[in-house]
Amino acid sequence: MFASEFEEEQYKLRQDKLKRIQELGVEAGLQPLEATYPNSFRTTHEVPAILREYAEVSGDALEADRVDAAVAGRVMAHRRQGKAGFAVLQANGARLQIYVRKDDVGERAFELYKLLDLGDHIGVSGYLFRTRTGELTLHVRELIFLAKAMLALPDKFHGLTDIELRYRQRYVDLFMDNGEEIEASSSSELSSASALSFRSEAEGCAVQFEPASASEKNPEALAAATPGLKRMPAREVFVKRAQVLKALRTFFDSRGYIEVETPMMQPVAGGAAARPFVTHHNTMDMELYLRIAPELYLKRLVVGGMDRVYEINRNFRNEGISTQHNPEFTMLEFYQAYANYHDLMDLTERLVTFVAMEVNGTTLIDFPLPKGPRLGEMVQIDLGKWERLSMKEAIVKWWPRDAGSPPSEYDYASAVRFTFAMESALDTLARVNRGDLSREYQLSLVDAESSLRAALNDADEEPGYGLEPKRTDGKSAGKAIATLFERLAEQHLVQPTIIYDFPLAVSPLSKAKPDEPDWVERFEFYIGGFEVGNAFSELNDPEDQRRRFEAQLGERERGDDEAHQMDADYVRALAYGLPPTGGEGIGIDRLTMLLTGSRSIRDVILFPLLRPAKKPALEKLEDAPATELEQL
């Protein structure tokens, strides 16, 4: 528990203080436990409510018509001046100053006041007034000790800036973080006046996070330069996250969708391309997988006549960790019978717009790009303005200028032709004279080259599905096309963009386009340069579904452990008749990142996965001799 001997000493010191506090309480007639860890304190006001209610009431008015109040909170500042002092109580993310005078609270309570440490919880009652500087303050008459902070708080001005510690000790981060901290990547002068100004408007909170110098700077110069990255306070991020969830439920509930919960532990981990976590049930002696998606269960429900369903819950994917990936993440999935992917495109635009308005009151967000060549750049995104491009159009739009003409329908039709197209594009690219080009341009050429090569590799490995007899080589180029799109276009999709019509090869659960059997009715939408959601017209032909699963099994045998597993029961469910259905999944963590201006998924997950903390120093010392012996 203790990080150091110093901390242990601190702890003991505070134990002594707690004992002294107990003595004071007992002297006042309390039971020992009531004096140290009382069970309750009756408040008359919540701190945020007081700040809101009396924000406009003058000191004279408060004096003329005295307002009594009892509030409780955590001591976040403690300023003493002899026989009086000011302290700041924080509760529910808002801060109220209190004023304690020995003359008013008496000898014993003032003794208690002097024993307080930062982080302690107290309850106070008294009356409201305004100080000389005009700050709303509670003049304390009675002071009750509620709970002790046995460990010292971080630096009161800087707070916890160590990102690792913020994640590991979120319980500290939540009450310490005021978001004022500036992260590197631009000059401190600029970053002190961020374009983002986060205020707890909902709570009318006294904590204002606007840098004092902001108004003095030239706003035009600020807008021109990349503004610094100012974080929203941790607490506010998670308040917003709750609002996002609430808005989503409002949206679907009002449209007749039923919220359901489907298994998190599944005998077959299906519904997505990802490696699962494996677990074991002892009594039944069976392997189970933590779900990678709820998809197949939700569609079973549509078979069962639940025509509109949605689920908001965790998915688990045994994959890498990055600023956009956490092994467990929250996914919204919804399904609507008798709808197709065109209907879902319209619904998606309305949904995102609605959530933005509910949560932020505007569709405009300032967002620091979390990856790609424009990493860290603050961009303004309008979540109410959408563009739609087919995947093929997107490849054309972002096709490297120096690589000749983009692939045609003819090139897409088979892996052999696609390979040839990539090779000739690479040749064209290689012939560009790079002598007088800027470094930036040269880098973009390198990037283009690696993108084409990645697609080329996929085309080489592309399996033959045998689904399309017209192909001479028996191989599709679907996977390679998807890779090409991702490498060329994804990073540019900053404003909300729907990319529709995906290759069948990468879409084992989607319905094919009637006129183009190699392509499916599927779209993904991108914001801020990353994928936020994925939707399609659901494949509802059991025969076709069985063939696709079998093709995926072939993939798996070839070493692709992300290929979809066979789910015979799902095929059986389809055999009972799934109506034409549109379904969609939306990454809630990523959506929350956008709506809170967060650079990392870890900033919107309360307890992101980290390696276990290193051992306390004392344990380590004891271990040391053993390892030395082993080495000998």
Next chain:
RNA sequence: GGACGCGUAGCUCAACUGGCAGAGCAUUCGACUCUUAAUCGACAGGUUGUAGGUUCGAUUCCUACCGCGUCCA
């Protein structure tokens, strides 16, 4: 998995080209009845992530490992 960066007091950070490990906050003691990063005075707090190496001398240079971060895959 690869590249780069970081790791110094409880917290936030210094320590120039390798030359006595320092400051602020917090803590402890003292003064102060309108302060707000309160102020003033004093004390205390360190195996510089771990293990090696180079050197008269290592927080600094080198190697490996651990942890975290960022990017790429």
